[in-house]
Amino acid sequence: MEMLRIEGLYKRFGDKEVLRGLELSVPEHSIFGFIGKNGAGKTTTMKTVLGLLKADMGEIFVNGERVLYGKTDTNRYVGYLPDVPEFYSFMTAKEYLRFCGEITGMSQKENASRTDALLSLVGLSKETHRIAGFSRGMKQRLGIAQALLNKPKLLICDEPTSALDPVGRKEILDILLAVKEQTTVLFSTHILSDVERICTDVAFLNEGTAILQGKPADIKGGLQTKEYRIETKGAEGTALLQNAFGGMRKIDENKIIFSENDHDLSDVLRFMADQRIALLKMDQPEKSLEELFLEVTKK
Amino acid sequence: MNALIAFIKKEFFEQIRSNKLLILLMIFFAFGIMNPAIAKITPWLLEMLADSLAESGMTVTGVTVSAMDSWVQFFKNIPMALIAFVLMESAIFTKEYATGTLVLSLTKGLARYKVVISKTAVLLFTWSAGYFLCYGITYAYNAYFWDNAVAKNLFFSIVCQWLFGIFIIALMVFFSTVSTANTGVLLGTGGTVFACYLIGLVQKANKYLPTMLMDGNSLIHGTKSAEEYTAAIIITAAITLSLFAASIPVFNKKRL
Numbered sequence: 001m002e003m004l005r006i007e008g009l010y011k012r013f014g015d016k017e018v019l020r021g022l023e024l025s026v027p028e029h030s031i032f033g034f035i036g037k038n039g040a041g042k043t044t045t046m047k048t049v050l051g052l053l054k055a056d057m058g059e060i061f062v063n064g065e066r067v068l069y070g071k072t073d074t075n076r077y078v079g080y081l082p083d084v085p086e087f088y089s090f091m092t093a094k095e096y097l098r099f100c101g102e103i104t105g106m107s108q109k110e111n112a113s114r115t116d117a118l119l120s121l122v123g124l125s126k127e128t129h130r131i132a133g134f135s136r137g138m139k140q141r142l143g144i145a146q147a148l149l150n151k152p153k154l155l156i157c158d159e160p161t162s163a164l165d166p167v168g169r170k171e172i173l174d175i176l177l178a179v180k181e182q183t184t185v186l187f188s189t190h191i192l193s194d195v196e197r198i199c200t201d202v203a204f205l206n207e208g209t210a211i212l213q214g215k216p217a218d219i220k221g222g223l224q225t226k227e228y229r230i231e232t233k234g235a236e237g238t239a240l241l242q243n244a245f246g247g248m249r250k251i252d253e254n255k256i257i258f259s260e261n262d263h264d265l266s267d268v269l270r271f272m273a274d275q276r277i278a279l280l281k282m283d284q285p286e287k288s289l290e291e292l293f294l295e296v297t298k299k
Numbered sequence: 300m301n302a303l304i305a306f307i308k309k310e311f312f313e314q315i316r317s318n319k320l321l322i323l324l325m326i327f328f329a330f331g332i333m334n335p336a337i338a339k340i341t342p343w344l345l346e347m348l349a350d351s352l353a354e355s356g357m358t359v360t361g362v363t364v365s366a367m368d369s370w371v372q373f374f375k376n377i378p379m380a381l382i383a384f385v386l387m388e389s390a391i392f393t394k395e396y397a398t399g400t401l402v403l404s405l406t407k408g409l410a411r412y413k414v415v416i417s418k419t420a421v422l423l424f425t426w427s428a429g430y431f432l433c434y435g436i437t438y439a440y441n442a443y444f445w446d447n448a449v450a451k452n453l454f455f456s457i458v459c460q461w462l463f464g465i466f467i468i469a470l471m472v473f474f475s476t477v478s479t480a481n482t483g484v485l486l487g488t489g490g491t492v493f494a495c496y497l498i499g500l501v502q503k504a505n506k507y508l509p510t511m512l513m514d515g516n517s518l519i520h521g522t523k524s525a526e527e528y529t530a531a532i533i534i535t536a537a538i539t540l541s542l543f544a545a546s547i548p549v550f551n552k553k554r555l
Contacts, residue, residue: 050406052555070551072408080406086398088309090316102305103409146403 001028002061003154003184004049009058011044018044020208022058026154026186026201031176033195033216034188035293036205042188043083045205046158050080063153076104079152079183083159085143089132093124093142096131097149104150118145122175137168144175148183155179157187161194173198192290202289206297220286226260229285230268233278240275241268257285302409306417310391314421319387326383327429330376331436335444338368366445367519370453373437374515377460380433381467384426389484391418392475402555412547415472419543422468430461455525456515459532463512466535467492469542476550509535 004026011019018041026032036042047053049060051067051074060067062074087096094115101111119125122141127134134142140160147155157176161169169191176185177198189195195202196216203213212219232238235253242248245268248258258268272279287295314320342362345352352358395401405411434457441447450456467488474487495510505511511531517523 050402052402052405054554070411072405072410075406076408078406080403082399082402084399085403086400087403088313088400090313099305099309100403100407102308103302103404104407105301146407150407 002026003028003030003063004186005061006045006049007059007061009045009048009060010056011041011048011053012056018208019048019055019058022205022209024203024210024213026184028153028184029180030200031180031185031198032187033199033202034186034205035190035192035195035202035289036188037190037297040205041208042205043158046080046156046186046188049156050075050078076150077153079147079150079155081140081143081147081155081157081160083162085139085146087131087139087142087146090130092130093119093127093134093145096142097145100146100149106150114149118148121145121148121178123171137164137171140164140168140172141175144172148179152183155183155185155187157185159188159190161189161191169194192288192293196289204293204296211296212292216289220289220292227257227285228260228265228268229255229257229281229283230272230279231255231281232272233280237272237275237277240277241271244271254280303413303417306404306409306413307420310417310421314425320425323384323387323425323429324432327380327433328436330373330380331433332440334372334376334437335369335440337372338364338366339444341368364445365449366441366447367449369437369441369445370450370519371516373434374456374460374513374519377430377433378513380429381464384429384464385467385471385485385488388422388425389471389475389488390481391422392472393479393481393484396479396555399555405555411551411553415476415547415550418475419468419472419546422471423465426464426468427461430464450519451521452518452525455528456518459512459518459528460515462532462535462539463509466509466512466539469539469546473542473546473549476546476553506530507534509538 002025004024006022006024009019009022009024010017022041022045024034024045034042034045044053048055048069049062049067051069051071054069063077065074065077067074088099091099097115097118098111101115106114116125119127122145124138124142124145127138131139131142140163144157144160147157155176160172160176164172173194176187179185199216201214202216202219203210205211229251230238230241231252232241232254238250238254238256241256242250245258245263247262248256250256269279271277311320341364345362349358401414404414438447447453470488470491471484474484478484478487492510495508499505499508499510506527507530509531511528512535514523518525518528
């Protein structure tokens with residue numbers, strides 16, 4: 001089932017067209033990485049999903065219900081963490097979560113137990129200071145806690161890791177992985193290593209449309225040219241191979257790369273066996289998402 | 300309902316923890332004491348100046364003050380306290396726009412109209428508390444030193460002035476939903492009052508304007524009767540209610 005569906009979304013600010021017919025489908029219980037350069041329209045998309053921005057054209061469905069601008073009905077399914085979350089600085093973390101619980105209409109008892117559980121999940125249960133004195137990482141963690149408070153079916157995080165140090169990033173990613181069972185996570189980012197680490201689905205956003213969408217493995221598989229990398233013992237082997245097969249590229253003293261389109265792998269292996277070339281390692285080098293992203297957005 | 304109560308609670312919490320409520324009450328308290336105090340020291344001040352006044356040919360004889368002088372001060376000072384109130388509370392919406400704190404509450408399913416109602420309720424409470432504190436103090440001192448009976452239509456004039464404050468709050472709320480910045484709220488509110496003054500320069504228009512309600516001095520001296528204020532009261536109340544009613548749909552469509 002789809003938790004979020006976006007159909008033909010258009011949005012312009014003045015003469016700048018940010019979204020041009022965006023189509024997106026987020027399956028239930030996925031961790032969906034929404035990848036795009038700064039200014040690609042990630043935040044605009046998320047704010048439109050939340051009913052905070054009015055779309056020029058197109059429709060959005062959260063859990064099958066249509067999102068209407070200015071109405072907050074569909075938001076009962078959604079937990080939202082903005083890129084720079086701001087809270088009422090005169091409250092403490094606990095007071096803030098209690099306040100959020102009261103707004104969503106939780107019972108007193110549920111509110112208290114949920115607040116305590118979430119504060120310990122994000123490591124803020126011993127924090128008694130007001131939010132005014134919180135660091136960025138602490139605010140981000142409180143942000144996740146408030147987003148998860150009413151057990152949302154869809155958790156939307158806008159660049160949750162961008163401003164954090166490696167430790168802070170790991171903490172956030174671990175929390176997102178941990179909540180995958182209970183909710184669907186949609187998070188935007190431009191840090192592709194984060195995506196490779198936790199995402200089950202990705203979409204590349206470029207110039208207002210999703211240019212690629214699917215499972216990371218499928219996307220990688222679909223775009224790879226089949227190349228093999230062979231590592232031999234000693235440099236003589238690679239020299240022999242290069243003489244025998246045209247179009248092999250030497251990338252190191254004893255390493256060569258060739259494409260499946262040029263030569264059949266079994267021919268190469270047979271040749272190596274005949275010539276008694278010692279094979280140390282053979283693999284298919286994978287392109288990282290980052291390389292893929294640069295490739296597809298270059299067009 | 301629970302969400303509304305929670306948000307109102309949060310607003311009060313903010314007023315208290317940011318010390319706004321305390322400072323405002325202190326301002327109203329200070330004005331409340333100043334009104335009778337100025338009236339009380341007027342004869343003594345004139346006596347001090349008697350010598351220099353005598354040199355320029357004026358003689359000071361038997362200056363007497365009454366509660367009337369204190370009430371005149373009251374109606375002179377309340378606009379200043381109201382300005383302080385507007386300056387301190389004008390950011391009640393726009394600060395949340397600027398920091399983005401509202402976004403989190405709204406994305407939790409809080410209905411937008413409840414934000415408008417909560418903030419309006421807190422403004423009404425703060426203004427009323429401050430205003431009647433000021434009135435109460437002035438009234439008590441006046442009763443102690445002199446006799447409040449000299450002021451005609453006293454209670455009516457007090458209510459008129461209070462109503463004018465509510466009109467100002469309606470302007471603040473309305474311009475807060477229209478504008479995104481604090482300056483917009485101040486310009487809108489100040490501009491409207493200024494426009495009323497300008498129109499009021501035409502004598503005939505005066506009795507239909509909200510600014511007429513600030514003329515408490517004519518009432519207590521008896522130079523104007525309560526009936527003459529009816530038109531202004533009806534018009535002010537109508538504008539105030541319309542502004543409050545318009546604020547909610549405008550806020551519903553506001554981009555945050």
